[in-house]
Amino acid sequence: MKKLVTGLFLLTAVAAHAENPKLENLSKDQVEKVGNEFAMNFAHTSVNAPETDGIWGVEVGLLAGRTSTPELKKVVDASGNDGDDFKNVYHAGLMARAHFPLDIFLEASVLPEREISDVKVSAKSLGLGWNAGAFFGLPLDLAVGISASRSNVEFSQRTTVVTTDDTETKISVDSMTRNIWIGASKTFLFVTPYVKLGQIRSESDVESSAVGNVFGQDISGQDSVDVSTSGSYLAVGANLEFTIFKLGFEASKLAGVSRATAKFSLDF
Numbered sequence: 001m002k003k004l005v006t007g008l009f010l011l012t013a014v015a016a017h018a019e020n021p022k023l024e025n026l027s028k029d030q031v032e033k034v035g036n037e038f039a040m041n042f043a044h045t046s047v048n049a050p051e052t053d054g055i056w057g058v059e060v061g062l063l064a065g066r067t068s069t070p071e072l073k074k075v076v077d078a079s080g081n082d083g084d085d086f087k088n089v090y091h092a093g094l095m096a097r098a099h100f101p102l103d104i105f106l107e108a109s110v111l112p113e114r115e116i117s118d119v120k121v122s123a124k125s126l127g128l129g130w131n132a133g134a135f136f137g138l139p140l141d142l143a144v145g146i147s148a149s150r151s152n153v154e155f156s157q158r159t160t161v162v163t164t165d166d167t168e169t170k171i172s173v174d175s176m177t178r179n180i181w182i183g184a185s186k187t188f189l190f191v192t193p194y195v196k197l198g199q200i201r202s203e204s205d206v207e208s209s210a211v212g213n214v215f216g217q218d219i220s221g222q223d224s225v226d227v228s229t230s231g232s233y234l235a236v237g238a239n240l241e242f243t244i245f246k247l248g249f250e251a252s253k254l255a256g257v258s259r260a261t262a263k264f265s266l267d268f
Helices: 001-017 028-041 069-076
Strands: 058-066 088-100 104-116 119-131 141-159 165-183 191-208 224-242 245-254 257-267
Touching: 028 058, 028 069, 028 088, 028 141, 028 165, 028 191, 028 224, 028 257, 088 119, 088 257, 104 141, 165 224
Parallel strands: none
Antiparallel strands: 058 088, 058 257, 088 104, 104 119, 119 141, 141 165, 165 191, 191 224, 224 245, 245 257
16 A cells, blocks of 8 residues: 555656755745645645544545645745746645544544655654534534644755855755644535634744755854744535545645645545
């Protein structure tokens, strides 16, 4: 299954990004916005309605999607490269979900570390929720949940630095997100639409292996910058279930960042 996940990521990431992005003279505001886009790309999702069908249940599957990154496009354009190649970034991974007595559910996703077209990527996330609607016998599923994710993206670029004219600089974006939400869903035959609302926060550490012109004047002389962003969270999606096969799609807005994710899974 890991090979299948890597294949999905290759079809999206490598096909879209023939070369690495180039980041130069970034202001603190730009680092914050770009770091937030990378973080939200890997924020937790299992593309699932907040439901619990029965006392026990297990689901495993694959996720793949795309995140709009207009700020990354702008900074790549400003460096003299073609930002159109980076107006979107992509995500993929393995997902698992289980629900237990008392209508508690646990979710997880992971993209094992992979080096794809000179870009090293890894991500993992966890989510925990409680379906109060099922617990109290309400006519719809009504749940609350929390989640957290961690991701890392590394790539190299040619950069002019203080001590030399030209060198290869490694850029690393290490990010974490935390989310709290409430959600509702209702099953109609084999279709379960859902909506989730909440708050999400990202924290990113953008690091350069050389002190040079990666960071602009307001943060010059540094090789690492920590930034954070918070905002609203909205996810709207639907799951279609055919016997044990499930298809899902989710569109979300996470602290101003737009993302779309699809899922194929087996639900037992």
